[in-house]
Amino acid sequence: MKTKNFLLVLISALVHCSLFAQDVNFRGLDNTKHLIGIQAGVDYGSYYGVSYGYVWRNKLTPIVIGTEFNVPFGNNLVDDWKSRTSVQAELWNYRGWSVSARLSSIFRRYDSNLATMLNVGSDFTLNIGYAKPKWSLIAFANYDKPIVTHIENKLLKEYYPEIKDGWYDESGGNYKFGLRGQVSYKTWNAFVTAGKQYGRNFENNPTLPFFAEVSVQKRL
Amino acid sequence: MHKSIYFFLVFLIAACEPEDWSKPGNLVPRTADEDASVPSQQINGTLLHVESYGEPIDPLIIVIHGGPGGDFRSLLDARNLADDGYHVVFYDQRGTGLSKREDQSQFENEGAVDLFIDDLDKLITLYRFGPGQKVFIMGHSWGAMLATAYINRYPEKITGAVLAEPGGFTWPQTEDYLSRSNEVKLFREAINDALVPESIISGKSQDEILDYKASFFSSYENAPGNVLGNAGEYPFWRNGSVSAEAMNEHAEKYGFDFTSNLNSYTTQILFLYSEHNKAYGRGWAEQVSAPYPNVDLQMVENCGHEMFYFGWTELYPKALNYFNQLK
Numbered sequence: 215m216k217t218k219n220f221l222l223v224l225i226s227a228l229v230h231c232s233l234f235a236q237d238v239n240f241r242g243l244d245n246t247k248h249l250i251g252i253q254a255g256v257d258y259g260s261y262y263g264v265s266y267g268y269v270w271r272n273k274l275t276p277i278v279i280g281t282e283f284n285v286p287f288g289n290n291l292v293d294d295w296k297s298r299t300s301v302q303a304e305l306w307n308y309r310g311w312s313v314s315a316r317l318s319s320i321f322r323r324y325d326s327n328l329a330t331m332l333n334v335g336s337d338f339t340l341n342i343g344y345a346k347p348k349w350s351l352i353a354f355a356n357y358d359k360p361i362v363t364h365i366e367n368k369l370l371k372e373y374y375p376e377i378k379d380g381w382y383d384e385s386g387g388n389y390k391f392g393l394r395g396q397v398s399y400k401t402w403n404a405f406v407t408a409g410k411q412y413g414r415n416f417e418n419n420p421t422l423p424f425f426a427e428v429s430v431q432k433r434l
Numbered sequence: 435m436h437k438s439i440y441f442f443l444v445f446l447i448a449a450c451e452p453e454d455w456s457k458p459g460n461l462v463p464r465t466a467d468e469d470a471s472v473p474s475q476q477i478n479g480t481l482l483h484v485e486s487y488g489e490p491i492d493p494l495i496i497v498i499h500g501g502p503g504g505d506f507r508s509l510l511d512a513r514n515l516a517d518d519g520y521h522v523v524f525y526d527q528r529g530t531g532l533s534k535r536e537d538q539s540q541f542e543n544e545g546a547v548d549l550f551i552d553d554l555d556k557l558i559t560l561y562r563f564g565p566g567q568k569v570f571i572m573g574h575s576w577g578a579m580l581a582t583a584y585i586n587r588y589p590e591k592i593t594g595a596v597l598a599e600p601g602g603f604t605w606p607q608t609e610d611y612l613s614r615s616n617e618v619k620l621f622r623e624a625i626n627d628a629l630v631p632e633s634i635i636s637g638k639s640q641d642e643i644l645d646y647k648a649s650f651f652s653s654y655e656n657a658p659g660n661v662l663g664n665a666g667e668y669p670f671w672r673n674g675s676v677s678a679e680a681m682n683e684h685a686e687k688y689g690f691d692f693t694s695n696l697n698s699y700t701t702q703i704l705f706l707y708s709e710h711n712k713a714y715g716r717g718w719a720e721q722v723s724a725p726y727p728n729v730d731l732q733m734v735e736n737c738g739h740e741m742f743y744f745g746w747t748e749l750y751p752k753a754l755n756y757f758n759q760l761k
Contacts, residue, residue, distance in 0.1 A: 258633040259626035286630065288623030294630050324634065326627040327667065328653055333634045360634045362452060365461075370649060373669050378460045383452040386637035413637025418644065420632045421651065 237405045237429060238278050239396050240304040240314060241345040243269060248434040249280065255407070255427030258420060260287040261296070265429070277303045293325035298337070307345075312352075314341045320358065329367045333385075335360040341394075348398045354409075356390040387414040390425060403431040456640035462649075462672045467534040474533070475525075478549070478556045483532035483671075486523045486561065488516030493568040493593070493761055494561055496554070497524045500575030503648070503678025505531025508668040509574060511746040518754055519761070520570075523561050527580075528553055530674025535641050541680030544688055547583060554584050558591065568593040570757055574742055575599055579608070583692040589699040594760040596753050598706040599714055599739055602722055603696075605689035614713035615661055615739075616654075624657030641676060648673035655739075663710025663738020693725035702728040704756040708745060710738040730756070 238249065249267035254260075267280030281299040285292055302316035320335040336359055343352030363382045371377050392409020408426040413419045453460055458468050466474035466481045475484045483505075495515055499506040506524040516522050526533040527550060529541065540549065558569055570593055573581035578600035585592050601615070602608035618625060631650040635643060652673055656664045703726050707719040716733065723729045732752055737745025 256620065259629045260620050261626075286623075286626035287621040288626050290623060294626055296633070322633065324630050326650065326653065328627075328650060331631065331634055335634075358633075358636075360636070363634055369667055374463050374671070376459065376463070378453055381452040382455050385455055385635045385643070388633070388636040415637045415639055418637050418639050420636065421629055 237265075237394065237396070237403075237407070237431065238267065238302060238314070239345050239347075239350045239398070239403065240276060240307070240312060241310070241350065242347045242398050242403070242433075243276055244347075244433070246433040249278070249431055250434065251282075251403075251429050251431035253282070253284070253405075253427055253429035255425065255429075256422065257411075257425040257427070258422060261285060262287065265431075275303050275305075277301060290325075294323060296320065296322040302339075310344050310346055312341070312343060312345045312350075315339065316341070320360075326368075328369045329365055331363050331365050333360050333363040343394075350394075350396045352394045352396075354390075354392055354394060356392075357387060358390070359387040360385045386418075388412060388420065389414070389416075392425065401433045403433065405429045405431065455635070455638070455646070456642045458642060460642070461646040462642055463532060465532050465534050465672070469532075472532045475557070475560060477525075477560065478528075478553045480528050480536055480553070481534040482528065482553070482557070483526040484523065484557070485513075485525075486521065487513040488519075488521040490521055490561070490563050491567070492516075492519050492521040493570065493757070494558070494563070495520045495522045495570045495572055495757065496558060496561070497522060498554070498571060498573035498577030498581050499524075499527065499531070500577050501527065501530060501674070501678055502576050502681035503530050503674040504576070505671045505674075507531070507670050508740060508743040511742060511750070512572065512753075514746075514750060515754065515757070518758075520757065521561070521563075523557070525557055526671070527674075527677070529677035531671050533674075535674070535676065538676050538680050541677050541684060546681060546684050547580075547690055550580055551584050551587055554580065555588065555591075568761065570594050570596070570760070572596040572753065573598065573600070575601065575739065579603065579692065582696070583690075585699050586692045586695045589695065592699075592701075594701055594703065594756065596704045596706065596756060597723075598734075598741055598749070599708060599711065599719075600722060603692045603725060605685050605691070607722065608685070611713060611718065615711075617661055617713075622657070622659075624654050624660070627657065628654035644675040645672050648675035648678065660738075661712045662740070663708060663712060664740045665738065665744045668740050668743040696725040697727055700727050701760070702730050704752065705729050705731050706734050706741065706749065706752065707731070708738050708741045709733055709735045714739070 251265040254262040261284040263284030265282035267278045270277045283297045285295045298318045300318035304314040306313040316339040318337045322333045324331040339356040341352045341354045367377050390411045394407040396405045466472040466483050505526045529536040571581045578597035601611040635647045656667045705723040707714050734741045734745045734748045
């Protein structure tokens, strides 16, 4: 299992170092090939980050392959971070109504004086809404599943020397339900996202139950 | 050859199964019911982690930890009082520390606080050597609130009390204090250190997982620049996440008032507040201690809220002098 976990981490790290992902209005892509963005928000604390998306055009539907990289606000710049690599496509549209889906792999690191965690996970997002070339309003549901986590305890090991470091199996999951609004001006997009999140069992929910994000995107 | 490699890979994968977050002992210590080496007592229908120091015939001091959901590990310097002729007893409250976990329903009922008062009463009865033995209680934070709830119920049973920064003796008062002590600063490293683990550990209800996750959340109050004035982290055994959350919800739902009978307790109490806790101070100490008729209000210098751990050298002579006067 260690071997499998190591490969998972390695592949995920390589992929995440080379790609970036993105919020997308499929009605407003025109001839866009690249999407470059910055974002800031609140989600288990506060964060900011950058994103990139590549628009792959084919005979069926445009597919956006990309990633985003976020770090929390705070004194230590890269002790914690989260990156997400995703593939997303519009599945259906009719007179402005649109259904799209995104499948992502997630790689995150947490570090404090108590412990360091490296986690590999995945998430799936279903978007349903109304989109015009210059604006869109989308409702979405997301499920984020942490799959495997490596824990190295620090201060917690001093308090409890028998504590076990190493790889740990799946540790639950969480749902996000939210709305995303978007407006365009020339080749620029602005997105505002907000919603509520729950633990997988809807009982053990995050301390900050809400999330929000503001992002600005340049289409190239 | 291929079969050998395949067999080796299968063996490697099988031998390295990932750990289970919820397996007892993996991420949080085993509790008294899981580990026979933990000193414990059957009290009021549960198994409490209890440690005692000194001679049983000496005046009894019961030390009550904070939380709800904390444990007494950071208060252990108080065992020095055993060398001064006291029998010092520490216990982890119901469902927390190394005491046995209890079902959430115990902490949700309207009588949950009464259960904690009953546990303390049974503990005093168990450790009291005889009817002539004097009984003191020394509580920190929530422990000082619980001590007051006990005095409010049984004023005749307590010889004296040392109370260190109880948030409040009524729920509105405690809410007021918590709004200052738990102030959230969203763009600080501390809040991310406390909350980001929830993005990895989420939506699972096993106690061991919740207790481990609570370790990170509890670190918020000790981060650099914290309101409470704590100099850093302090040791603990296990955060009782279920009891902590349920007791907080209980207070929000039912409220409490531990002051209704305090005017009958005319013995002087020693009320301590710390120099560095920005959410407390002398003004708040005067307000909280006001229902007691006879109060000796003293500041513990050079420390914050966790004064038993970071300020024991300052706290110790004040407490000892108080106990010796009533001994």
